Amino acid sequence: MHGLINRAIEEFTRATYGDALWTAAATAAGADPRGFAMMRHYDTALTGKMMRELARRLSRSPRELAEDIGAWIAGVPSIRRLLRFSGSSFDAFVAALPEIQGRALMVVRGFQLPALSVSATAEGWTIVADAEPIWIHALSGMLRAMADDYGVLAVIEVAGDQLQVSVPLTAFSEGRPFSISDPLLGVA
Amino acid sequence: MRHRDLTLAGGAGLLPDEAAAAPPPALAEAALSMMPMHLLVSADGRVLSAGATLARLLQGQDRFDAAFDPIGPACIGDLARAERVFLRLRSDPARVLRGRGSLLADGAALFNLGFGIGLVDAVRAFDLTDRDFAPSDLAMELLFLHEANSAMTDELSRANLRLEEARSKAEAEAFTDPLTGLFNRRGLELSFAALRQGASIDLSQQFALVLMDLDHFKTLNDTHGHAAGDAMLREVAVRLNAATRAEDTIARTGGDEFVLLLPHFADAERLERLGQRIVASIEQPFDFNGTTCRISVSLGGALSTDYPCLDWAAMQAAADDALYRAKRAGRGCLRIAGHGSD
Incomplete structure (x- = not known):
């Protein structure tokens, strides 16, 4: 697993629940409590262990946790901006999800995200990830946050290993302002 | 839709x-x-x-x-x-x-x-x-890359800064005696290397080296316990700091052994006076949990001006000899290599 993914889990935990929880879970999982290095690769099993240790301490399931992490990542100002670059509307954003894997690899060598495929349905889209089911849960959290960001009302449901997305209302709220030129406008 | x-x-x-x-x-x-x-x-x-x-x-x-x-x-x-x-x-x-x-x-x-x-x-x-x-x-892709590149660079800079801080801390620890906060032997060597570097630029650089042993420290340890001994060592460090200048290096190189490296020091009489001040300061009674403890110190010094070229080993040996002379002279005093007599 790429260090950036592990770092995201770490940063989410520290920011949301504090350093003490992070240190306890990392120690129990056998990870370095000082934190993950972002440009290193780690054993994928360690990431799973980390997620289970965190989930147990929070009395949640790893999938619920993954969803929270997905939503949190989409709110990190610099990442939120990179995500907004994928499409000028929520529709365009969802349609461009298959590009995310390529974008990640283009920015950071070896940063392998799961391949996503999107197909149109009568109600909206079906998204499938070529990865462990937990990724779909992380993606559902991220999509919910992005729907808010674009100001659309979206129904996002995990069905088995698939994600069903529909948008009953495209102009639900104003969404958050976004300008491709000025990062400061995006932070707000 | x-x-x-x-x-x-x-x-x-x-x-x-x-x-x-x-x-x-x-x-x-x-x-x-x-x-x-x-x-x-x-x-x-x-x-x-x-x-x-x-x-x-x-x-x-x-x-x-x-x-x-x-x-x-x-x-x-x-x-x-x-x-x-x-x-x-x-x-x-x-x-x-x-x-x-x-x-x-x-x-x-x-x-x-x-x-x-x-x-x-x-x-x-x-x-x-x-x-x-x-x-x-491909404008949007280029903008995306520009932004992603900036974000990654920022993140890497932050990571670098953290590593830098951790390294400084580790280095400081590696050169420090944890009990007293003074330099350890490695720290002393580093100070001497820095001094020598300065000396090669400025040939007029003159310094004094002083070795000092606490007198009968083992007896104090045996009588009042190791905790008292440790407290005494910390107190000695405080008193040495007070008696010396900011530019001086004070190191604890062994159990009760201390070394002073004093830059811009060429005068034996001045060193003699410093020695007396240090002895007087260390001999002040020291209270440990209601028990009054006393200790003294023997010092051996050497002046770089007595050597035609910078010779660390020779100065150390000479200071060590002088320290031995101080002990033979009844302890609680300073002897300077090549100056005075027994």
Whole structure:
């Protein structure tokens, strides 16, 4: 697993629940409590262990946790901006999800995200990830946050290993302002 | 719901909903509508058509000459035939558009232009959005990479800073005696290396080396316990700090062994006076949990001015000899190598 993914889990935990929880879970999982290095690769099993240790301490399931992490990542100002670059509307954003894997690899060598495929349905889209089911849960959290960001009302449901997305209302709220030129406008 | 055509979505702009309703345009018109950075100029230099994005740069200018200062050929016909054209904006001379032209049958010229590497700056200056670029243009991808690159660089800088801090801390610990906070032997060597480096530049650099042992420290340890011994060592460190200058190095190199490295020190009498001050200070009674403890100290010094060239080993040996003489003379005093007698 790429260090950036592990770092995201770490940063989410520290920011949301504090350093003490992070240190306890990392120690129990056998990870370095000082934190993950972002440009290193780690054993994928360690990431799973980390997620289970965190989930147990929070009395949640790893999938619920993954969803929270997905939503949190989409709110990190610099990442939120990179995500907004994928499409000028929520529709365009969802349609461009298959590009995310390529974008990640283009920015950071070896940063392998799961391949996503999107197909149109009568109600909206079906998204499938070529990865462990937990990724779909992380993606559902991220999509919910992005729907808010674009100001659309979206129904996002995990069905088995698939994600069903529909948008009953495209102009639900104003969404958050976004300008491709000025990062400061995006932070707000 | 609006269009759900996945082959079109993901790109940007130029997909108006009303497009379906209008009759299909002629080829030229269709082509120009897909080129937001095009410029069509008549043979006599009038702007006949400009793409939506380029029009914002023109700010109403309708003469080619008034809007642009071409780099290279100035005549529109030659520009249109060139492999690459570079057009400087007169309203903003730092901005150079690049592209290529094509000479049309009636002498008019069609240019398709771009921002080149100036894209990021242009987006900021003209507040451009993804709708200002053709979907086939890689502008958005370039902006994405620019942004991603900045984010990664920031993140790496932060990580580097953390490593740097951890390294400084580890280094400080490696050179420090944890009990007293004084330098340890490695710290002393580092100080001496720094002193020698300075000395090679400034040959007048003169310093004194002083070795000191606490007198009967073992007895104090045996009588009052190790805790008392440790407290005493910490107290000695405090008193040595008070008796010396900020530029002096004080190290604890063993159980009850201390070393002073005193730069800008050439005078034996002055060193003698410092020795007396240190002995007097260390001999002050010291309270440990209600018990009054006393200790004294023997010192052996050597002055670099007594040596024709900087010889660390010889100075150490001489200071050690002097320390031995101090002990033989009844302890609680300083002896200086090559000065005074037993």
